Amino acid sequence: MDEYTDLEALSHRALCDMAQVRPVLDKIADKWTILILTVICPKPSRFNELKRRLDGITHKALADALKRL
Template sequence: MMELQEGTPMFPPLDAVPDPHRACTQLGRILNSIGDKWTIMVIGVLSDGPVRFNELRRTIGGVSQRMLTLTLRDLERDGLLTRTVYPTIPPRVDYELTPLGRTLIEPLRALSEWAVTHQAELAQAQASYDQRPENIRAAGGS
């Protein structure tokens, strides 16, 4: 994981990026693509190696066949996993992260660790925000 020293910017200065709006748009697209819980869970399970559909579904738990199928198709479309069909009876299908998909493991692990570490602080900040009088009124409260 990348460690930042105090005073070291996490991102390059905007004037050093040829098109900062495009860079943010690209980041937004990938976050939308990988940001739902099923996608994150699929990547987590596949980080250990190839897995068959039913094993993937059992390991994740709570995901419908349709939702898992859609998630896998989206990941395949983005080049993050491969689907290999073996000509057996019945057919065997394995799903595996591509080299590109494997590059997501560490950033997602770091983000997951951050979320777990800071969940109490986030919950407290949200509760404090929700209790402000102007936010209670805006939400339709008294």
């Protein structure tokens, strides 16, 4: 019986941990956000510089991704 109780407790804890992590994953889990982070992590960049470095991103997609971040 203790084994099942321990498994239930671990399962509940994992679900609680996921509830805390999920909002962060939702913010960074799209194509452009990861690419934006790889550009701005080494040094801050202005909007137009980011747009030039991220070939193919639209103005709206960049603006929306930056707002989410």
